Amino acid sequence: MPFLSSAWYVAAFSREITVDAPLARTLLDRAIVLYREASGAVVALDDRCPHRFAPLSRGRLIDGALECPYHGLRFGAAGTCVLNPHGDGRVPAGAVVRRYPTRERYGAIWIWFGEAHEAATVPLPEFEFLDPLHNFTCDGYLLTQANYQLSADNLLDLSHFQYLHPDTLGSDMMARGTVQSASEGDTVWVHRAMRGEILQPFVGRSFGVPDGKAADRDLDVRWQPPGLLTITVSVREAGAAPEMTRVGMSAHWLTPETAATTHYFFSFGLPREMGDEGEALVRFSVEGLMKPFRDEDLPMLEAQQRAIGERDFWSLRPALLPIDAGAVRARRIMERLIADDLAYLNAAVPGAPQRVAGCVSEVSGR
Amino acid sequence: MPFLSSAWYVAAFSREITVDAPLARTLLDRAIVLYREASGAVVALDDRCPHRFAPLSRGRLIDGALECPYHGLRFGAAGTCVLNPHGDGRVPAGAVVRRYPTRERYGAIWIWFGEAHEAATVPLPEFEFLDPLHNFTCDGYLLTQANYQLSADNLLDLSHFQYLHPDTLGSDMMARGTVQSASEGDTVWVHRAMRGEILQPFVGRSFGVPDGKAADRDLDVRWQPPGLLTITVSVREAGAAPEMTRVGMSAHWLTPETAATTHYFFSFGLPREMGDEGEALVRFSVEGLMKPFRDEDLPMLEAQQRAIGERDFWSLRPALLPIDAGAVRARRIMERLIADDLAYLNAAVPGAPQRVAGCVSEVSGR
Amino acid sequence: MPFLSSAWYVAAFSREITVDAPLARTLLDRAIVLYREASGAVVALDDRCPHRFAPLSRGRLIDGALECPYHGLRFGAAGTCVLNPHGDGRVPAGAVVRRYPTRERYGAIWIWFGEAHEAATVPLPEFEFLDPLHNFTCDGYLLTQANYQLSADNLLDLSHFQYLHPDTLGSDMMARGTVQSASEGDTVWVHRAMRGEILQPFVGRSFGVPDGKAADRDLDVRWQPPGLLTITVSVREAGAAPEMTRVGMSAHWLTPETAATTHYFFSFGLPREMGDEGEALVRFSVEGLMKPFRDEDLPMLEAQQRAIGERDFWSLRPALLPIDAGAVRARRIMERLIADDLAYLNAAVPGAPQRVAGCVSEVSGR
Structure with a gap:
């Protein structure tokens, strides 16, 4: 299935992009180079010099322009060649790379x-x-050898905590939760x-519940296209007053690297007004979750990917349970958005309906 | 070429299948899980939960049922879901995995x-x-990166002992044998x-022939579809009475893992009435053969596979020698059986002739 | 794009081919075995026994014939089977491997x-x-994971010295050179x-120019099909008389291993009349160049290959600069020669024009 183009994806954490060293990253099957101007x-550009296809990300940043490491052409933030060091220095017409719009927010580059x-x-x-102005944040990253929608399925059905994460996140009550x-x-x-x-x-x-004490736990997952999730965990001692509830929030951003691999960015935030405790807690969360995410979720996602291979998910006719309702809704929304985009791209006839959503990215041939 | 379905294949040695730990094994391009009831x-099932395609072989065995490691559905020996731990516990119609008939005999699971x-x-x-009741047995296993029919060719023409195994099994007389x-x-x-x-x-x-003494040796190979061989070696000192002949028998079972990889199971047996000597001899045989099989046959089979690639064996027009007669017969039998099965599978017309042989397995898309 | 057949390629350095041990090497997607008669x-033969496709290169050389390591058929320098050790010893009609013409010159096997x-x-x-009779020579070899024409592009535009090899071969003046x-x-x-x-x-x-002294440097590159280059470097102190110029020459021979990998043979030669200095200098050149070739050129060529993948070079519409003129000429010559050969191969009609160039090799299916 093609990727949805007209959507914001997370390309990197903010701290990964510097003025000194360009970052190479494959996103939606495209080789992209990211760097920061003074x-x-x-700036996000195609990571391929239009002259001889060298990776610009291996070049130097000089005066805010990226120098091709092979023959020295320089490309500016607009993607155009700003310097040809050879001969009379004229820049040929085709010497331009595609530039992608970016934004920076929530500690991430979009x-x-x-x-x-x-x-x-x-x-x-x-x-x-x-928002780092008002919150302590701590983040983590994993490269997953599986399609990004398998990760969304995973996060949209947290009943798997009971079976896949019994020693950290799960309990025997999860499958029976409402x-x-x-x-x-x-x-x-x-x-x-x-x-x-x-x-x-x-x-x-x-969440400050003493060992062995019963608790009431609520898990709220919010999913938005193309694969942007918030998980809100609310916990209090069983029977305690609602105002005693403690709440933890985390973001889970899924960006396809290819059809079968995914950049998984996650980040925890707590209000700065919590002081040192808040700062310690976001760090504790990321450190504690890295192990179950990496050692329990990843192997499962990758086994699913191997079982599915290049086939369409639905062609394998998965048995549907009530717990899948959210994940199925998300998959159906993605299918509709991608179909809309394909229709928009294919609609060259005059009077065709105006596009509402976006356009589907062309997958580069790999 | 598709695989022959309507045939018994060896899936594992008996000792590999326990009540505690499920065994994952790919057979004929299918992921299979094997376990033993109390x-x-x-029990042999498709190793893919019908819900989200998790490998059941990574789950626990509970009361003779296999629990999916992702969301806890349990599957019994018939392949049906026997427990849905979620919500009202109703089991959806599609929650079933294919179960394969098995038998246990000759120290193997078929x-x-x-x-x-x-x-x-x-x-x-x-x-x-x-038959372990009457015989001492000892077995060995190798995974070969080559099509199973290349192994059958190998075993059906033992003249290669002279060239490939000169220090263990061969002699300068083998090519000139009748x-x-x-x-x-x-x-x-x-x-x-x-x-x-x-x-x-x-x-x-x-075989009890003193070093340097001349001997008479007979090698009898029996092949049956899909790749089940018995090798009988009969040896006596040259000129000795026929009743002085010692006989060793071994089974060689070839099960395709994929079109280009093969599970090679082999097993030696000698009558229990031989006592300690028989027990020592089957062990001596397996230990002594592991090295030539692994270090001499495997590299050759794998080099052949690389040379052939995905092409049909006959399309390369192999030069045929009289020593190939047995191997060519075996290949022709397999081609006929597979063609018969395809014809049977394709025959949906009323009054079509009754099937005699079996049916060709569908290759799962990998 | 298919390979050009009717051309001399370097298969190996002379010193690699011995009477004792056959050499296996893939050239133009064909598995070839090379050995030397007494x-x-x-001798260069297809490295695949016509009987069961075993690699002949793993066999023994006996009396100038190559013995198949699997069943002992022997093949002579003409490619025909000269011994069948089995049964009545008759050699079947198809027991022949293709023999390729070779020459030995300039320290290489062609x-x-x-x-x-x-x-x-x-x-x-x-x-x-x-020519080793009159020259000291020293050679080097690298296997490149990139198409051979990317290496030719590299050698036909030495302006890249400035960017890719700034610490060894380059200078800030190269891009501005004429x-x-x-x-x-x-x-x-x-x-x-x-x-x-x-x-x-x-x-x-x-070239004997003291550190820090300005010099005049000329680089002359000669390219011939299919990928045979000579680089002549001429250096003298700036303003010195022309007869003070020192000259160094090197050969660069590119032989496709596959469409995406290349054998890169290079060799330096200086007249024997230079004595010890000449001998030391060719060694100094190869030793000094191995590092920039391996650590700077190879990663760049391989990154280009990954960016291009299996697509046609021109389909990516490279921006053309004046410095590319030589490389583009070479690519166009290759395209014409290969097209001529395809036309020749396809011309079965009587009266078809006589072939001038050569014929395109069939790519073996890999």
């Missing part, structure tokens, strides 16, 4: 693969709890509630 | 990929010398006789 | 993939400075001149 503005003029009209989704899902526009919510649950020490400690 | 009965109702009508081939081949029904025999041969120490010791 | 003549009778009519290109290219028949020349250049120590030392 002004702090982030990139747009659709038509550039549309980027300005589409707002970023909201992750206010990661589950509700809903959608509004292109956003999907899944709510799961456990009452009187005995938490694993990692979760108990994160 | 009763001792062996599996049937054709239509289940036909399995009961087809007997296992005979390998009575491996060779005869025959077939009856779908069984192929090749007989090779050497007279007055000076044996390598490994063979001499196995 | 007379010193070099091989011809076109029709054998044409080889005699096509002279080797000249590399007299490598460049001229020309062609005559199927030969391409590129001349680049730098005046008053401050050389890197490696170059200065090679």
